[in-house]
Amino acid sequence: MGNERRFAALNTKIRVLKGNFLTNEHFIDLFNKKDVSEVAQYLKENTNYKIVLEDINVKDIHRRELEKLLKEYVLIQHKKLIHYFTDEYKKLFKTIFIRYEIEDLKLNLRNLLREEDTSDLETFIKSLKDTMYYPILKPYLNEDSRRILFYMEMNLDRLYFLLLRKNSTALDKKDSILFKEFLGKNIDLLNLEWIYRGIKFYNLIPEELINYTIQEGYEFKYNDIKVLCYCNEKEFKKRVLNSKYSFLFDTEQNIDLYMERRIERYLYFQSLEMLKKEKLDITVFLAYIHLLEYELRDLFSTIEIIKYGISFDEGKNYLIRKIEGSDIR
Structure with missing residues (x-):
């Protein structure tokens, strides 16, 4: 399949899929919810996330269970696109997909490093022995506890970007x-x-x-x-x-608190512009998968905000998307 034909078909599919993105109004509604079960119920009744929630009793759903289901939804959307690619494009697609695996690794590392006993961390790292992650994480097991997470996260991100660069050269x-x-x-x-x-x-x-x-x-x-x-x-x-x-x-905001969000927001708006242009090249695909990831992160942030009872005016600052005003109902 030639590039123009490939991307014409792909862009048509993405044009349909992007209609499932959550709106700012959805997030304003979500901020009114009192707990995780109400968030799940709203997503089940009012959004395309119902496809992973329709058979779930959300009354007693736990946060981690909901987050796992939301990730599953993203994976389903990815799978709808993979058959448009062949050869090196498919290889790159699968590499981009590794991002979710790496984010899960980071989450596990953060949870383990909250404990003073590092034996569980060592066991976890050893469980990765047959993966590409083991050699880049193992050297830091004896690092100062204050720096260990910084080093490990840096190396995971570095590995990811090196893989992307390597697998994009043949496009x-x-x-x-x-x-x-x-x-x-x-x-x-x-x-x-x-x-x-x-x-x-x-x-x-x-x-x-x-x-x-x-x-x-x-x-x-x-x-x-x-x-x-x-x-x-x-x-x-x-x-x-x-x-x-x-x-x-x-900015006058707290630099350290909001730096990661500023970075994500910059890339979010870049992706929105790329998606709007609908060019017959790789940019529409890149924009869509990044916007899908940012929506997932905003949902996770919203769940966290509700958990800690943060107000809408303060909580919206933690989202990647930009919601103006304070018209929470």
Whole structure:
């Protein structure tokens, strides 16, 4: 199948699927719910998530059970697209899919590291022995407990982006360039977040910071990254404020609390624009799967917000999507 025919068919399918995205009104309604069971009931009765909830008694559903079902919904949407791809495109598709596996690993690591006893963490890492994750996690088992999660998460993200870069080189020339640009912006922002956290919270030396960054960013090349790694916190912020990513620090909000959300929101709006243009290339697919992931994250955040009784005006700041006003009913 030629590229134009492939993407014409794929874009038609995505045009249908994007009609299932939740609206801001859905999220405003969700903020009115009192607990997880009410969230599940609403999703079951009013959204396309009913396909994973229709046979579930949501009255006593637990948060983790609901989150697992919501992930299952995302996987179902992915499977609706995979048959449009062959060869290297299918290989890249499957690599993108690894993201959910890595996020699950991170969640397990965070839960295990809350315990003072690290024996469970060691057992968990050993259970990964026959996977690609074991050699990048094992070296940090004896690391200082304050830094271990930072190192492990960095290496998991680094592995993911290296796999994406490797498996995108064989795409058609146009798609390879477009993917490299989109990936490069993700790499830029991840590097900036890592370097900032490494400088501010972990006092990592510049050489160590450089070793953990990912090459082939879009705006920040190796020499730019090297300069940033040798900055102190004040110098780092100043350089970022003079870049296209100034939004990371050009704010009166708590930088450390909202940095990850700012990054995701930037990529969210980039994805919305890509989806609207409906070009006959890889961009519509990339936009759709990223928006689907961001919707899932916003649902998880909403469940968390409800759990802790956070108000709508405060809680909406934790969402990736932007909801204006305070018209909660």
